[in-house]
Amino acid sequence: xxxxxxxxxxxxxxxxxxxxxxxxxxxxxxxxxxxxxxxxxxxxxxxxxxxxxxxxxxxxxxxxxxxxxxxxxxxxxxxxxxxxxxxxxxxxxxxxxxxxxxxxxxxxxxxxxxxxxxxxxxxxxxxxxxxxxxxxxxxxxxxxxxxxxxxxxxxxxxxxxxxxxxxxxxxxxxxxxxxxxxxxxxxxxxxxxxxxxxxxxxxxxxxxxxxxxxxxxxxxxxxxxxxxxxxxxxxxxxxxxxxxxxxxxxxxxxxxxxxxxxxxxxxxxxxxxxxxxxxxxxxxxxxxxxxxxxxxxxxxxxxxxxxxxxxxxxxxxxxxxxxxxxxxxxxxxxxxxxxxxxxxxxxxxxxxxxxxxxxxxxxxxxxxxxxxxxxxxxxxxxxxxxxxxxxxxxxxxxxxxxxxxxxxxxxxxxxxxxxxxxxxxxxxxxxxxxxxxxxxxxxxxxxxxxxxxxxxxxxxxxxxxxxxxxxxxxxxxxxxxxxxxxxxxxxxxxxxxxxxxxxx
Amino acid sequence: xxxxxxxxxxxxxxxxxxxxxxxxxxxxxxxxxxxxxxxxxxxxxxxxxxxxxxxxxxxxxxxxxxxxxxxxxxxxxxxxxxxxxxxxxxxxxxxxxxxxxxxxxxxxxxxxxxxxxxxxxxxxxxxxxxxxxxxxxxxxxxxxxxxxxxxxxxxxxxxxxxxxxxxxxxxxxxxxxxxxxxxxxxxxxxxxxxxxxxxxxxxxxxxxxxxxxxxxxxxxxxxxxxxxxxxxxxxxxxxxxxxxxxxxxxxxxxxxxxxxxxxxxxxxxxxxxxxxxxxxxxxxxxxxxxxxxxxxxxxxxxxxxxxxxxxxxxxxxxxxxxx
Numbered sequence: 001x002x003x004x005x006x007x008x009x010x011x012x013x014x015x016x017x018x019x020x021x022x023x024x025x026x027x028x029x030x031x032x033x034x035x036x037x038x039x040x041x042x043x044x045x046x047x048x049x050x051x052x053x054x055x056x057x058x059x060x061x062x063x064x065x066x067x068x069x070x071x072x073x074x075x076x077x078x079x080x081x082x083x084x085x086x087x088x089x090x091x092x093x094x095x096x097x098x099x100x101x102x103x104x105x106x107x108x109x110x111x112x113x114x115x116x117x118x119x120x121x122x123x124x125x126x127x128x129x130x131x132x133x134x135x136x137x138x139x140x141x142x143x144x145x146x147x148x149x150x151x152x153x154x155x156x157x158x159x160x161x162x163x164x165x166x167x168x169x170x171x172x173x174x175x176x177x178x179x180x181x182x183x184x185x186x187x188x189x190x191x192x193x194x195x196x197x198x199x200x201x202x203x204x205x206x207x208x209x210x211x212x213x214x215x216x217x218x219x220x221x222x223x224x225x226x227x228x229x230x231x232x233x234x235x236x237x238x239x240x241x242x243x244x245x246x247x248x249x250x251x252x253x254x255x256x257x258x259x260x261x262x263x264x265x266x267x268x269x270x271x272x273x274x275x276x277x278x279x280x281x282x283x284x285x286x287x288x289x290x291x292x293x294x295x296x297x298x299x300x301x302x303x304x305x306x307x308x309x310x311x312x313x314x315x316x317x318x319x320x321x322x323x324x325x326x327x328x329x330x331x332x333x334x335x336x337x338x339x340x341x342x343x344x345x346x347x348x349x350x351x352x353x354x355x356x357x358x359x360x361x362x363x364x365x366x367x368x369x370x371x372x373x374x375x376x377x378x379x380x381x382x383x384x385x386x387x388x389x390x391x392x393x394x395x396x397x398x399x400x401x402x403x404x405x406x407x408x409x410x411x412x413x414x415x416x417x418x419x420x421x422x423x424x425x426x427x428x429x430x431x432x433x434x435x436x437x438x439x440x441x442x443x444x445x446x447x448x449x450x451x452x453x454x455x456x457x458x459x460x461x462x463x464x465x466x467x468x469x470x471x472x473x474x475x476x477x478x479x480x481x482x483x484x485x486x487x488x489x490x491x492x493x494x495x496x497x498x499x500x501x502x503x504x
Numbered sequence: 505x506x507x508x509x510x511x512x513x514x515x516x517x518x519x520x521x522x523x524x525x526x527x528x529x530x531x532x533x534x535x536x537x538x539x540x541x542x543x544x545x546x547x548x549x550x551x552x553x554x555x556x557x558x559x560x561x562x563x564x565x566x567x568x569x570x571x572x573x574x575x576x577x578x579x580x581x582x583x584x585x586x587x588x589x590x591x592x593x594x595x596x597x598x599x600x601x602x603x604x605x606x607x608x609x610x611x612x613x614x615x616x617x618x619x620x621x622x623x624x625x626x627x628x629x630x631x632x633x634x635x636x637x638x639x640x641x642x643x644x645x646x647x648x649x650x651x652x653x654x655x656x657x658x659x660x661x662x663x664x665x666x667x668x669x670x671x672x673x674x675x676x677x678x679x680x681x682x683x684x685x686x687x688x689x690x691x692x693x694x695x696x697x698x699x700x701x702x703x704x705x706x707x708x709x710x711x712x713x714x715x716x717x718x719x720x721x722x723x724x725x726x727x728x729x730x731x732x733x734x735x736x737x738x739x740x741x742x743x744x745x746x747x748x749x750x751x752x753x754x755x756x757x758x759x760x761x762x763x764x765x766x767x768x769x770x771x772x773x774x775x776x777x778x779x780x781x782x783x784x785x786x787x788x789x790x791x792x793x794x795x796x797x798x799x800x801x802x803x804x805x806x807x808x809x810x811x812x813x814x815x816x817x818x819x820x821x822x823x824x825x826x827x
Contacts, residue, residue: 256602262605274509275605293666293817
């Protein structure tokens, strides 16, 4: 059986003309007219040259081989325990994040724009935090309402007047982008608290290199494997004063039940540092130690994957068992560095997000390289009125939500759900923002023995240390696996893909 | 090394060793029970003694009451309600390692993860008797894969020593309990085993510890209870003998003690038990009572476990840091 036949077989009744030259992309329904497809390009345009290797590969590889490889990948992920935890009362809670074989590709030229855009953004976000916990110039300039910042539940008043080591608040950021056209990358969300997913960027690459070594070699993909070394370098660079010579770095995890536990262990392993839980740490005289089989060892930098409120029962929630008593006090008095700093959540509040263009101009003196998605702030009566009148077409999100929970996608929602959000919006408008429903770009995926087209987003990661900002040329691409779905979150059944940056 | 990491590795080692013991115990007892039917013994006796060797009598009685082969086999292998069932031991070994994933090699983690998935496939309900040996074989191979991958891929550093230390203490405990179950069958002096059934009882003990060929090799003799006890207590070449377990434990504690020798209560306790084993012999043990000897050993072995926990796994915060 030839490859061509393999592909045709799945397409017994072609409903559409193939759009890939001779390649019959079996079931790739041509996306709705306005949707940009990562491989095929805009409707009517020729297929994108950057996907040439991948199209050739899809032409040469029968679908049943792809299916077999996908099963092999799943088995390897399961064997090595690359899972995330989801507790919904079914099974043991350990799930695989579905991995799709067909890489998502960015041209180097496109990546350069993304990279400059997200680093500009993270630089502005760090400057914003230094300012709102410092001189508050942006508030005095009247560019953003004072109560939105200082009255924000994510604002941590105890951080005011306490610049973090080397002035960095957000050491690790994940910026969620969506693409709506050839040149249109929009920022959907900033994640400045404890963004996750970078381990999937690395594992997906490793899996692709293992399954299809020739393909990646032919395409000359930019390397992402340096990320753990860069992360360690970033964390070491922000050690507290006097501890710069050989700082001890650890990763603090909430524990094995956390959804991203695998990632915490993976990163600790890759950096060669300890993965600790709160109970492994204790604080004396504003110095943090870990309990070891020999003597207590001093800890200098904590890459914490525990939320602010659980960090320290003496300073935040008293019932938290996930942190260490005295940790926040030690941090405030310079005994240890926390990455990210406490109180960064105010920067990724979705109402604050809507001011990002002004924030970027204010701190960098330049125009934003990447645009925001148009956002209605329900805290403002005029915006609220517009949102309530257009719920059927909008996406409504909680200002501090994440993981795809607690959001309304108007066009896909039932009447009851819309009514429920209407009540919620009227009761507490300041808790919500709304955005137009975007037509996210699509990418081919292998599913059920066919090649289908699914919506994707893009999460590049930006590291900020004492020496500046870096982003490895790659990202996490998340895929909404249900046909037509726009929700890519892994907690909602989303999958991931390897993301390639190719070209010079 | 983090104390919590050390504790998890120690318990991973212990639980895998216990899983192996349970699989062997079920295999040997199944064989023995079959023979009991043939040679006129009590089927239930064999299983009662297997339960006792796994220290599960009390919780079994609470859960099931009457002794029956299928119920005991289920209790020892797949029963989720028995905290020390084979399934739970492998599950806990894996959970312990999963929490400290980075401390073991990828191969060791895969062996544990595979072990869990392999055992999980048998489900949690009782198996038809024809499938029990599939399960025990699966478990025994899984433990060998775990041991082998640890031996072949782990750095000889604290993580490895804690894994091995847990296994050594558990192994000593298992051997002592196994032997203690049969002490009442021991005949005075060097008399050969009485009837066919007694012979099979002792063969079953040896089979549980893979010791039958070793026995023949070492003693060139028919199976005599006296010599079986000698093999399992004193023979340093027999990997499951109490002496061998303590020789190993002392070596692992020595590796762990480097740098902090002056305060090593665990090593001191282990050395004292080892000295007792070296000074004594099987004649003396029989003279003063095998049961008493084994009970004392089990108590000492538990005490060593507590000393290891105090010294390494849950250390007090030292005074100097409280300044």
